[in-house]
Amino acid sequence: MAGKIVSTIITLSITTMLMLLIISYFLYKSVHQNIDRINYATVEVICTKGEVNKELVSWLIEEAFRYGDYNIIFKVEKQLEGGYFDTSYYRYNRSSVDDLRKDSFSFDTVNLVIGDRIGIFLEDNNSSLFQRLISLPIAAWGRKEIDLAIKSYKTGIVAKNGL
Numbered sequence: 400m401a402g403k404i405v406s407t408i409i410t411l412s413i414t415t416m417l418m419l420l421i422i423s424y425f426l427y428k429s430v431h432q433n434i435d436r437i438n439y440a441t442v443e444v445i446c447t448k449g450e451v452n453k454e455l456v457s458w459l460i461e462e463a464f465r466y467g468d469y470n471i472i473f474k475v476e477k478q479l480e481g482g483y484f485d486t487s488y489y490r491y492n493r494s495s496v497d498d499l500r501k502d503s504f505s506f507d508t509v510n511l512v513i514g515d516r517i518g519i520f521l522e523d524n525n526s527s528l529f530q531r532l533i534s535l536p537i538a539a540w541g542r543k544e545i546d547l548a549i550k551s552y553k554t555g556i557v558a559k560n561g562l
Contacts, residue, residue: 416532419528419532420529420532420533423527423528423529423532424529426527426528426529427527427528427529427530427547427549430466430467430527430549431549431551433466434463434466434469434521434523434549434551435551435553437459437462437463437521438459438519438521438551438552438553439553441455441458441459441519441553442517442518442519442553442554442555443555445511445517445555445557446517446555446556446557446558446559447558447559448559449510449511449512449513449557449558449559449560450508450509450510450511451473451475451508451509451511451517452508452509453508456491459471459519460491463521466523466549467523467524467525467527467549468523468524468525469521469522469523469524470490470491470520470521470522470524471490471491471519471520471521472488472489472490472491472519472520472522473488473489473490473491473517473518473519474486474487474488474516474517474518474519474520474554475487475488475489475509475511475515475516475517476515476516476517476518477511477512477515478512478514478515478516484516510560511557511560512557512560513557513558513559513560514556514557515556515557516554516555516556516557517554517555517557518552518553518554518555519551519552519553519554520550520551520552521549521550521551521552522548522549522550522551523548523549523550526547526548527547527548527549529547530545530547530548533545533547
């Protein structure tokens with residue numbers, strides 16, 4: 400009798416864990432695809448319009464923060480003569496807006512020319528439920544921490560001069 404109760408408890412625990420893993424995996428993949436779609440759409444608009452403006456950046460921030468707390472890093476490579484690029488990095492997170500090179504970048508309109516490059520990197524600051532379930536010590540996957548943070552990096556080359 401006691402063995403049957405223990406067996407039932409173990410079976411229910413494993414079944415619940417597997418169901419949580421399956422459901423959280425599909426939620427994780429859905430959020431990851433949505434973040435990739437948002438990032439791709441932003442880079443595509445920048446490359447076809449030739450400018451980074453405040454409205455577009457606000458839209459990106461608003462859409463990304465619907466899915467979690469994200470670090471957003473912009474990489475702007477302005478083409479110089481002789482095939483050289485002037486590279487600037489700009490970071491946005493929920494607490495502050497700062498430029499990694501300490502230049503002035505206030506998310507006003509930045510005009511780009513044909514051949515300039517833009518890269519946008521989005522990274523989730525918080526662990527997803529799927530990542531926390533995979534990293535449980537009772538799961539015994541062989542590792543303590545598996546990096547499954549949602550990350551998206553899209554780059555593009557500007558195809559139209561900014562106005």
